[in-house]
Amino acid sequence: MSDNTITIAGNMTADPVIRFSGAGKAILSGSVAVNRRWQQNGEWTEQVSFIGWKAFGQIAENIAASCVKGTRVLLTGRLETGEYTDKAGVERKTVDIIVDDFGTSLKFATVQVERTVRDSAGHKSALDIEEPF
Numbered sequence: 001m002s003d004n005t006i007t008i009a010g011n012m013t014a015d016p017v018i019r020f021s022g023a024g025k026a027i028l029s030g031s032v033a034v035n036r037r038w039q040q041n042g043e044w045t046e047q048v049s050f051i052g053w054k055a056f057g058q059i060a061e062n063i064a065a066s067c068v069k070g071t072r073v074l075l076t077g078r079l080e081t082g083e084y085t086d087k088a089g090v091e092r093k094t095v096d097i098i099v100d101d102f103g104t105s106l107k108f109a110t111v112q113v114e115r116t117v118r119d120s121a122g123h124k125s126a127l128d129i130e131e132p133f
Contacts, residue, residue, distance in 0.1 A: 004078045006097055008051055009105060010034040012071045018064040028060035029053065029096075032073060053077065055099040062116065063102050072105040 010032030018028050030053055037046045053075055055063055067073060077097040086092050104111050 005076065005100075006079055007074065007076045008032060008034060008053075008097065009072070009074050010051060012067055012069055012073055013050060015069045016064040016067060018060060026055075026057055026060040026064075028055045028064055032075070052094065052096040053099050054080075054096050055102065058116070059099060059102060063099075067102075067104065072108045074103050074105055075099055076101045 013031045013033050016028050016030055018026055020026055031050045032053065034049045034051055035046060036049070037044060039045070075097060077099040080096055080098050082094045082096065084092055084094065
């Protein structure tokens with residue numbers, strides 16, 4: 001396991017929009033809002049941080065099919081830094097979580113699990129899982 005592992009719980013800030021590379025690999029990016037609330041001098045204060053994430057391949061497809069804006073999620077992955085130049089020509093730095101695992105939080109919701117399986121030709125099909133894990 002990598003020393004660069006992070007787990008975040010937060011709410012999805014937008015509906016996922018999946019795209020595909022030229023080679024057909026699914027690519028998904030988004031962000032989660034992470035709230036922190038504390039009391040200071042008898043007054044409640046809240047801070048919201050927006051954490052970016054990226055997912056690739058099958059997990060990207062599963063996230064896109066399963067989650068919508070506002071869904072409370074738990075994601076685990078590794079941190080990755082990047083750079084880009086914005087429209088004004090200013091160099092910007094980014095830090096994103098590259099997703100290894102992603103799930104809905106059962107603290108605030110229930111889910112129905114469907115297992116995605118592939119046949120010998122590599123085609124996807126969904127099987128309902130009726131027994132608990």
